[in-house]
Amino acid sequence: MSQAKVPTWVSVALIPFLNIMMAFIVSGLVILAIGENPIEAAGYLIYGAFGYDEGVGYTLYYATNLIFTGLAVSVAFKGGLFNIGGEGQAYIGGLGVGLVCLALDHTMPLYVIVPLAIIGAAVFGAGWAYIPAYLQARRGSHIVITTIMFNFIASSLMVYLIVNWLKEDGRMAPNSRTFEENAWLPYLHKILSPLGIEIGDSPLNLAFVLALICCVLVWALLWHTRWGYQLRTLGTNPTAARYAGIDTAKVTIWGMLISGGLAGFVGVNEIMGVNHSLLLNFTAGYGFAGIAVSLMGRNHPIGIILAAILFGALYQGGSELAFEIPTITPEIVIVIQGLVILFSGALEHMFKDRIEGFFIRRAVA
Amino acid sequence: MFETLILMLDATMRVSTPLIFAALAGLFSERAGIVDIGLEGKILGSAFAAAAAAAIFGSAWIGLGFGILASVALAMIHGFACITHRGDHIVSGVAINTIVAGLTVTLSMYWFSMGGQTPTLSGDARFLSITLPFANALADVPVIGLIYSELLSGHNILVYLAFAMVPVTSWIIYKTRFGLRLRAVGENPHAVDTAGISVAFLRYRALIICGILCGIAGAYLSTAHNAGFLKDMSAGKGYMALAALIFGKWRPVPVLLACLLFGFLDAVAIRMQGVVIPGIGEVPVQAIEVLPYVLTVLLLAGFIGKAIGPKAVGRPYVKERA
Numbered sequence: 001m002s003q004a005k006v007p008t009w010v011s012v013a014l015i016p017f018l019n020i021m022m023a024f025i026v027s028g029l030v031i032l033a034i035g036e037n038p039i040e041a042a043g044y045l046i047y048g049a050f051g052y053d054e055g056v057g058y059t060l061y062y063a064t065n066l067i068f069t070g071l072a073v074s075v076a077f078k079g080g081l082f083n084i085g086g087e088g089q090a091y092i093g094g095l096g097v098g099l100v101c102l103a104l105d106h107t108m109p110l111y112v113i114v115p116l117a118i119i120g121a122a123v124f125g126a127g128w129a130y131i132p133a134y135l136q137a138r139r140g141s142h143i144v145i146t147t148i149m150f151n152f153i154a155s156s157l158m159v160y161l162i163v164n165w166l167k168e169d170g171r172m173a174p175n176s177r178t179f180e181e182n183a184w185l186p187y188l189h190k191i192l193s194p195l196g197i198e199i200g201d202s203p204l205n206l207a208f209v210l211a212l213i214c215c216v217l218v219w220a221l222l223w224h225t226r227w228g229y230q231l232r233t234l235g236t237n238p239t240a241a242r243y244a245g246i247d248t249a250k251v252t253i254w255g256m257l258i259s260g261g262l263a264g265f266v267g268v269n270e271i272m273g274v275n276h277s278l279l280l281n282f283t284a285g286y287g288f289a290g291i292a293v294s295l296m297g298r299n300h301p302i303g304i305i306l307a308a309i310l311f312g313a314l315y316q317g318g319s320e321l322a323f324e325i326p327t328i329t330p331e332i333v334i335v336i337q338g339l340v341i342l343f344s345g346a347l348e349h350m351f352k353d354r355i356e357g358f359f360i361r362r363a364v365a
Numbered sequence: 366m367f368e369t370l371i372l373m374l375d376a377t378m379r380v381s382t383p384l385i386f387a388a389l390a391g392l393f394s395e396r397a398g399i400v401d402i403g404l405e406g407k408i409l410g411s412a413f414a415a416a417a418a419a420a421i422f423g424s425a426w427i428g429l430g431f432g433i434l435a436s437v438a439l440a441m442i443h444g445f446a447c448i449t450h451r452g453d454h455i456v457s458g459v460a461i462n463t464i465v466a467g468l469t470v471t472l473s474m475y476w477f478s479m480g481g482q483t484p485t486l487s488g489d490a491r492f493l494s495i496t497l498p499f500a501n502a503l504a505d506v507p508v509i510g511l512i513y514s515e516l517l518s519g520h521n522i523l524v525y526l527a528f529a530m531v532p533v534t535s536w537i538i539y540k541t542r543f544g545l546r547l548r549a550v551g552e553n554p555h556a557v558d559t560a561g562i563s564v565a566f567l568r569y570r571a572l573i574i575c576g577i578l579c580g581i582a583g584a585y586l587s588t589a590h591n592a593g594f595l596k597d598m599s600a601g602k603g604y605m606a607l608a609a610l611i612f613g614k615w616r617p618v619p620v621l622l623a624c625l626l627f628g629f630l631d632a633v634a635i636r637m638q639g640v641v642i643p644g645i646g647e648v649p650v651q652a653i654e655v656l657p658y659v660l661t662v663l664l665l666a667g668f669i670g671k672a673i674g675p676k677a678v679g680r681p682y683v684k685e686r687a
Binding site for chain 1: 451452481611652658659674
């Protein structure tokens with residue numbers, strides 16, 4: 001069965017569409033099973049996500065995190081690595097951002113803090129990915145297991161650091177002091193209003209622009225550099241990569257560093273853009289959601305942007321939905337997310353083989 | 366001091382029980398060549414199904430039955446994706462964990478409207494402690510009395526079952542024809558296929574056993590250890606069981622020891638909260654909490670022994686085409 005004979009629109013549009021539809025149909029059945037109308041639910045969902053300014057802002061704010069984690073998963077995936085540790089890398093990335101902001105917000109202006117915080121996020125996120133990457137590349141430890149372990153280690157480390165060292169004195173709440181305003185990443189509605197563009201208040205901030213820049217950079221890196229070619233070769237056929245003289249250990253480690261750094265940028269959006277303090281559990285499952293985003297976006301930046309917006313819409317629309325129909329909880333979005341992973345990831349061959357077979361037979365006939 | 370130790374070991378047994386069931390579940394699955402990240406989801410799904418059924422029917426045993434059914438159903442989804450459709454094992458496991466995390470809350474809100482919980486269970490709806498014969502009479506005997514009455518007696522039936530499952534698993538894996546084939550299919554499925562045995566059927570059966578054991582682990586959490594289902598109550602136990610499985614190098618008795626070690630660390634972490642050790646100061650609870658994960662990473666890195674899993678684990682089996 002050669003891939004070449006299958007029309008492009010089938011593999012980039014039809015099959016992903018069918019997989020997503022399956023996920024939505026099963027989610028619809030779940031909603032039906034709890035006695036609600038799926039069509040009505042979908043209506044509220046779409047209205048909540050896109051129906052008004054603030055909704056769109058929230059959708060894009062959620063999408064920002066998902067673009068970062070989706071890119072993180074896909075860069076590793078292109079190299080044949082399953083980085084399931086996005087959650088931990090994002091958490092530690094946030095620590096990097098928080099430390100930069102806490103250290104500099106009294107003395108430095110925003111334009112100094114922003115680049116340093118971005119570097120902090122990348123370095124901390126990448127650093128957290130480094131050990132699993134090194135162990136995979138040099139000692140053959142399975143990266144899936146080590147990154148899972150590192151998620152738990154990150155979580156305990158953050159509790160320890162925040163509760164024992166970074167917590168505001170005399171307060172019970174486990175979070176750091178609020179940063180001074182010159183360490184806040186500007187909200188988009190505040191930037192756009194002097195330009196005469198009025199959008200509703202939402203947590204959407206400049207990190208969204210950073211996410212789009214990352215998409216372009218990842219695209220250029222993967223498909224237009226020698227290193228990107230090496231990474232993709234490694235992912236497609238490790239044996240061929242070794243025979244071609246590619247230093248696979250080095251490519252593996254760098255692939256994971258970039259992946260971890262991208263995941264760390266969630267911290268820029270959450271810590272610097274929205275919460276303005278370092279707090280527990282701000283990653284809220286975005287690392288795992290990144291797996292769904294990257295699977296659905298077929299590991300391509302454009303696909304990831306679209307998938308991230310779709311999932312962002314589900315997150316935002318899901319809150320609206322829970323408000324309108326109280327029997328449906330926002331957790332229904334998690335179910336949909338899981339079903340997307342199931343149908344476009346684990347069961348990808350279910351439709352693919354048959355549909356591709358159909359088109360190949362038609363091409364031959 | 367001795368009494369404290371006994372109490373901690375007692376706690377260790379309670380905490381280790383779900384780990385033992387889940388790690389043995391993972392052992393059956395991984396020995397057959399199927400990676401199971403979805404232990405976590407199966408435990409959570411079963412915990413919910415068991416608590417819900419126990420609440421409705423007022424019987425812990427019916428709860429256990431439903432828990433097992435839910436867990437086996439999830440294992441079959443995993444099998445359908447990984448065996449029948451040759452999907453990625455990790456992706457399928459992540460999918461199952463995610464679906465269950467959302468679905469349990471959604472369904473419990475729908476059925477019980479208690480913010481993602483099930484009603485508190487009591488009486489026959491829970492597995493209660495069993496007092497072993499003469500436990501009270503022997504309690505005053507020095508040393509042995511305490512060990513017998515505190516450590517060995519006074520657990521619910523599932524705790525004893527967990528420990529009994531270890532020799533049973535050993536026997537199935539090493540002494541039966543099914544076990545031999547199971548191990549073979551995880552090492553070299555081609556050889557098994559050549560011998561005329563269905564790789565897919567064998568792996569499905571391994572997953573059914575895996576589902577049953579995870580089902581008991583989940584039911585234990587919600588109907589024995591706790592009195593009802595709470596949102597996300599599996600709290601990483603499936604992943605810790607996976608760590609124990611690796612730490613025990615995919616062998617039943619070492620896996621049991623790993624589970625007991627991790628359970629003991631948990632008991633230590635709880636007891637050490639706020640305790641100041643002379644010369645060292647207060648040991649942060651988190652430092653003890655992360656030990657199971659750190660130890661597993663060190664083992665995987667080859668610093669303490671070497672963990673080598675079944676050879677064909679995680680790889681979909683494709684029959685040679687003519």
